[in-house]
Amino acid sequence: MADVVALQLLGPFAELFDGDGILARVAKFVGVFLVVYGGGRGIVEPLVMRAVRVRNENNPTVVGAVKLYLHIAVMVFAVAAALAAAGYTRLLTGSTIAVAIITLTVGVAGREVLGTLVGGLFLVTDQNFNVGDYVAWGDTEGIVESIGFRVTRVRTVDNEVISVPNTHLTTNVITKPYGQNRFRVNEELGVYYEEDLEGAIEILRDEAVTDPAILNDPQPKIRVRSFEGDHIRVQVLFWVPDPSRKTVLDTFSDYARRVQARCDGADITLGATSAVDMGGDLAVDRADG
The missing domain is CATH 3.30.70.100 (Alpha-Beta Plaits)
Incomplete structure (x- = not known):
């Protein structure tokens, strides 16, 4: 009886709070996202990173890359789980227009981004290219400070930190003048x-x-x-x-x-x-x- 009275009092706003209302969907989305994201950052990431550090004690390149990739994976999984809980995945996957727009965007605008991502993966998995190495390519040389998804940061001999696109490093000849003993x-x-x-x-x-x-x-x-x-x-x-x-x-x-x-x-x-x-x-x- 109380629920009926409450719905009558809310009038036109009652549908916002029912199981399929906008506010209910938002509440589900936020709640599931916080639970999944918090669990991933607080439980999954520490366990995985502890194992990675033990296996790669002398390889900061792999440790840093796994930490970055794992954080992004947790974020993507949390968003996907929140969308599923809010009931929006069916809307996105069932819309031909939405799928076409996403495909066109990835194909045209994301080509260079995907290239840098792949380049970053190649650099991370290359055992001869690590953080702390002194490398030279073209007329530039310096110490590798970090390897990211899109760029690699290098500190030059002039003590300047430059951001080099990963594709530039993977498509050019890189020398390591001080790489041997x-x-x-x-x-x-x-x-x-x-x-x-x-x-x-x-x-x-x-x-x-x-x-x-x-x-x-x-x-x-x-x-x-x-x-x-x-x-x-x-x-x-x-x-x-x-x-x-x-x-x-x-x-x-x-x-x-x-x-x-x-x-x-x-x-x-x-x-x-x-x-x-x-x-x-x-x-x-x-x-x-």
Whole structure:
């Protein structure tokens, strides 16, 4: 009797609160979404991520990607469950116009998005491409900071973070100059003909062999490459263990300073391989007018 009186009092608004009313559907949608989403974030995600971290302790790329993909999967599943509870799935799937619009939108506007998603999956599953790697492609290089669905963020040598589309990385040649357990430093310099060539070679070799930051196996090599116009071209080869861009640059910088100091003490002048000395006399005659 009370329900009948309540419906009579509500009058035209009564249909909003019955089992098929708009407010009832909204309440079902919100309730189911909160339950499913909360359960996924509070129960499913922690359990899955704990297992992923145990199996990928040294691979932050996989851990970060699984966390992102799992969060999106929980969101999609919660929305789908809420739509089903509210009774809207039949409306969407039964509408030919809706299906056609969705298909057209995905086919035209989503082609590039799907390409970046696939590119992101390829990068995540590539064991040779991980967060923390130093990579180079084209004229750009830097450290990979994160790999997302659409873009990969890289910190360049200028300490700038750039967002690179995944498709750009998957369709270009990527090099990892410091990806192995050692890195070869290959530099060339010039020793002028009037200088002590053997003394310069001895200094170059001695500073490389005695440097604890440079590997002794393989041994450093100092080679005479060619005779140039005003100098002899000398090549310096040595290897740096556990390389990163910073360690390679610091090692070579320290090596070059020590070599320069010893050469100065021995009165040996080194020059760049492209250096050219120009000499002669310049005379200016004044023309009498």
